[in-house]
Amino acid sequence: MKKSMKIASACAACLALLLTGACGSSGSSAGGASKGQAIHSDAKANDNAKCQNTIKKPGVEKVTVWAWYPSIEKMVDRFNEVHDDVQVCWTRAGSGQTQYQKITTAIKAKSGLADVVQIEYDVLGQYVSGVEKHLIDLSQFGAEKVKNEYTPGAWNSVSLGGGKSVYAIPVDQGPLIMIYRKDIFDKYGVKVPTTWDEYEQAGKELREKGFTGHIGNYEPSGNGSNVTLMAQAGGKVYHYSASSPDKVGIDFTSKPAQKVMKYWQRLAKEGVVTTDDAYTAEWYKKIVDGSWATAVCASWLVGSLRGVSGADTTADWKVAKAPVWDSSTPAVNFGGSSLAVTDQAKHTEMAAKVAMELFKDDQVQHTAITDSGLFPTWTKVLNSESFKNMTDPFYGDQKINEIIAPVALGYKGYEFLPFQPYAYDEQTKTFTKIVRDNADVSASLGTLNKSLSDYARQQGFTVQ
Template sequence: MFQAKKILSVLATVAVSMSLAACGGSNSTGTASASADKHANDNASCTNKVVHASAEKVTVWAWYPGFQKIVDHFNQTHSNVQVCWNNGGQGGSEYTRFQNTIKAGKGAPDVIQLEYEAMPQFVAGKQKYLVDLADYGMKAYKSDYTAGAWNSVTFGSSSSIYAVPVDAGPFVMYVNQAVFDKYGIKVPTTWAEFEQAGKDLKAKGYTGKLTNWQTDGTAVNIALFAQKSAQVYKYTASDPTKVGIDFNQTSVKQVLKYW
């Protein structure tokens, strides 16, 4: 990231989902299954306070800032089930922890918060590490969600649902209007104007940075590719062993050449 003089920055309000993890291991088909053991989490370590210690506990990993308030409210108003919450780290750090529990065969949470683009790595294969919620009545709630949110948790399948969509949002840019006003530059509304604004600011003596581009910013880059109508990944839950990856497209090359 560039330092404080950066005046336009990308905010990734990424899509997030909640999904059951493989708390019960795998069944004979190599697919994650839910555990029926009500005492499986009796000794789980919780960041939050468990109000009813003798109640069945559900372990949750999530990084929402206000998640603890939600958990505390639930635990105070329910006596038969308690939520044992931990902040597993945001994004990649949580996924690494989850991968480690999968490899170890123990320690995975019952419920985990995942970004939409991160979910396929846990279900793309013969062995799936997320429970199919279609078996638990989730299909009945399809009409509550937009088609995009629903498709993001079904991966092209009409029979399987791997998560509950809880959030979605666009990529946006914040503008430091004072800088543009100081140098008499119009705030850009197209990529061509964006590029020219950077050149004009520099020509007028501005020593800061217009923005930054992360070479490893996968979610941002995929969004930029999609804006150019590029589909770099192809995957369907009905044929999980075949994953299409195509970055050798004209529109992808145009985006990378621009940046």
């Protein structure tokens, strides 16, 4: 989902301390369960649970779900209509940070947590690090059987390193693409860039030919988008696998990481791009009012622009592949979320069924794409001619999925830390100094590497 929120450092530190303790968890285990995880089977426990949706079939077992997807109630209604053995009892417990804080509170209290929760990919690791794992390994309920229904990158994100454990079921993703103003490029006779070298040159040409705006913006507060840009250059700045939950890897001193930051520092210093913070009202306004000729972004922004006020009514919007470094540049992704089963689920097996089947229905998938604006992780949909041939009037009836779907299918996945929000806050401070204060790139990234490594060790991790 859209990364319009930042989780505070204090919350991140709390999560890290809570979720990486050395002591084992209590509770009974069932055969096949991860060590220490309690598998429950009380089908009546949610009989009196309060729901925001209207239950279609009273008297049927309920599974509680916290999720903030747009139009989620419509999708829940469809699920409940076609299921006689279970009904989803849905609640919007806030989005992003708000919901994660409630999850943390419920984990501390050892009660009050929903059976199934929506969690973004870069946050999953926080809830399975250390000895205590607060998300259920769904492989014991047959999750591996549906692996091929999802893109490799999305599946890697929920298996936390591509192992046999599966801690959530993918729903949506955010392939990195470029939205651009065709009318601006046409007006000034500048070629739409396909590489980062061309992007820099096009930015200079636009200014030289009289364009008063900028070709784009680099957001030092972009969080996951900045990790994505480094991954696109071949850099893997974070490493974490649930198969080695006591180890993390941090590498901002690599050549790709330095290459990316030197590139954006140069463009900012020369006035080719601006360095506004991301996801503010002003940031959205500048995208739509013509201040920037491009927005290199996740696919979720494609739909978000429709509702932004202050748009230039003469705009001719188009979608293209994101600029690449060279022919070896990998497909990358920024954002997306999943459905995970918590260790407080009242009937674990039925909760796993809901997580695996809520978005399995064709009608639900259609609603997710058309009403919710989710970009799918389902390979069947991504490869379908009907999906690729969908036209979008906002983009001049362009078949935008022809551009975006190959990126989604080509994304292989990368990893995040089990204290990722804290890492985001620290990297934002460093990137801000680099692009706004012209701080030395190598020294700044080295300091960031050390501070995150020190923090990881303080939380009990071994740093590789």
